[in-house]
Amino acid sequence: MKNWKKIIILSVIFVVFLAAFIFLKGNLSKTDNGIESPSPTDVASSDEIKLIDITxxxxxxxxxxxxxxxxxxxxxxxxxxxxxxxxxxxxxxxxxxxxxxxxxxxxxxxxxxxxxxxxxxxxxxxxxxxxxxxxxxxxxxxxxxxxxxxxxxxxxxxxxxxxxxxxxxxxxxxxxxxxxxxxxxxxxxxxxxxxxxxxMNKNLYGTDALSAEDITSLSFKRSGEEVFSAEKRTSSADWVITGPIPEREANISEFSKFLNWVSSFRVKEFVEENPSDLKHYGLDSPKYVFEYTLDGEMYRVMLGNKNDSEYYGMMEGNNTVFSVDAINLNFVDLPLKDLVSLFAYIPLIYDVEKLVIEIDGRTDVLLINESQEEGTTPEFHFNGQKIENDEQEKRFRKYYQGAISIMGDKIDLDSVPSGEAAIRLTYTMKKAEPDKIVKVELIPTNDGYGYFIVRNDNYTGLVIGERKLHDESDTGIRKAYENLVDALAKTE
Structure with a gap:
């Protein structure tokens, strides 16, 4: 009985406390005029306003x-x-x-x-x-x-x-x-x-409708020295290096890196307008200078000091210093040797009707009759002997490859070749484009390193080492000759 009384008393106390809590909560949530105030979430959302009421x-x-x-x-x-x-x-x-x-x-x-x-x-x-x-x-x-x-x-x-x-x-x-x-x-x-x-537009050309195809001339200087000058031939769209080396075809796989950058580079950040101290940016004496014609307009872009991962730069006619990403300029220290074709002369076999090779005291005559036209059969002669089977034809082609594979391994623009040629290759072309006869001569260097490469009596600026002519692969000119002679001997 006593336990029941205790339970009843506790229940009454609980009900009183609950009623008091509900009463107080209701009054606290009202303002003086009796209107309920918002919940905490409503207070938070009242901080959010639309700042600019325009679409x-x-x-x-x-x-x-x-x-x-x-x-x-x-x-x-x-x-x-x-x-x-x-x-x-x-x-x-x-x-x-x-x-x-x-x-x-x-x-x-x-x-x-x-x-x-x-x-x-x-x-x-x-x-x-x-x-x-x-x-x-x-x-x-x-x-x-x-x-x-x-x-x-x-x-x-x-x-x-x-x-x-x-x-x-x-x-x-x-x-x-x-x-x-x-x-x-x-x-x-x-x-x-x-x-x-x-x-400000980080595309300094003001248009996205440009590509490397729109460049027609390009020269590049490094630390004040000319690395190359180049032009695109209008007839073929091929690039040729015109200086400081005598005119040669460009090695487009490396040269295209310059073309792609100048046609598409973008400013990373603009730094200063009308700078009073170009020396601070290394632009009083730029490290790299690109001069080029793009879509008929001449441009000159200068790059100065390198700051962490960026170069400072300026474009002539736009007196604002900017920065560009250095990671996109990993080609600027390439040597000229990497930018030109180092081959002495590399015509397609279809374009040649005769090749005379003078080497090691003998003269070899290769007569070629091959066409790219469908259904034609090639015909080859070596020193008057007709090439009869697949193995002979294979070795004949390798010897031809050995001849056109002669290429420089360094550039020497200071020397003047003199003396007699030790090796001579004379190509007779099917068409004069522009020359009907092309003569490649290897004249010994004075230091015994190898040979100056001369084409049609003009020094190419290229030098080939003696060791290159003793290449033991099947397209090395001397090895290819031996293999061809062996193949011909087996049918005699």
Missing amino acids: QEDISKIVLKREDGEIVLTKEERYVETLETNDDGTTKKVTEKKKVWVNPSFDVDNDLVEDVVSAAATVMTKRLIDENPGDLTIYGLDKTLITTFVSTNGKEVSIEIGNLTPTQDSYYVRILDMPAVYTIDSYKGKTLRYGKFDL
Whole structure:
């Protein structure tokens, strides 16, 4: 009985406490006028406001007030040229009319301005920090960094953007002429803080409709010394090195690295306008200089000091120092030897009707009758003997390969060859393009290293080592001769 009394008393006490809790909770959630106050989640969401009440499509003008001046961006219709890829992999230039962002004093990166517009149209505040701050310096809002957006119907919204918060994940911001300070997402804050250097087009050509095919001349200097000058032949689109070595075909696999870079390089960052001290950037005496003709326009790009993973650079006619990624310039120290074709002469066998090889005191005559036309049968003669079977034909071709495989292994532009040729190869071509007869001579060097390579009485600037002519592979000229003679002897 006593236990039941205790249970009843405890139950009454519990009910009293529960009723008191419910009563107090209800009164605490009301203001003086009896209206319920929001829950904690509602309080948090009240910090979120749409900062700029203009849609992305309606923004037609942006004014950036920065410490170094004011920038006005407007959206206008312009003709824009781009490259379009065809089904076969080739490209063609396409021009279309588009609305793009422009500024009268510099070329604008339209995509980056669109990022600013997108950020403006979608940015929401994260937190209300201070409704009426007394000291704006603690938020970085005393520096008059103001971004103004203007709609097509004339509506303007201006925001002041301050510093990053201590946690680095937000920027302080407020609407112009309104005291309350909020925070916004750091990415959008950074975008809305963009200045001139951020929005300048990092494509200095001002168009994407360019490729290496549009380059017609290119020269390159390293530390003040000419590495090469080159031109593209209009008839064949082949590149030839015209200096300082006597004219030679370019080694396109390496040379194309220069073509690809100058036609497509992009600025990484703009550094300084109208620099007073070029020496600071190494641009008073540039380390690398590219001079080239691209789409009919002459350009000169200079690269100076290397700073970590970047080079400082300038383009002639554009007095702004910029940086470019060094990783894309890993070809600039290539020697001339790697940029030219080192072959003495390398015609296709289809284009040759006769080859005379004078070597080791003998003269070999190779008569060639071969065509690329379908259904034709090749016919070869060696020193008057007709090539009869597959093995002989194989060895004949290897000997021909040995002749056209003669190539320099170094460049010597200081020497002047003299004396008699130790080896001579005389090609008679089917057509004169431009020469009907092409004569390659190897004249011994004075130091015993090997031979100067002379073509049609003109020194090529190439030198071949003696050891190269004793190559024991089946396309080494001496070894190939031995193999051909052996194959012919087996049928006698």
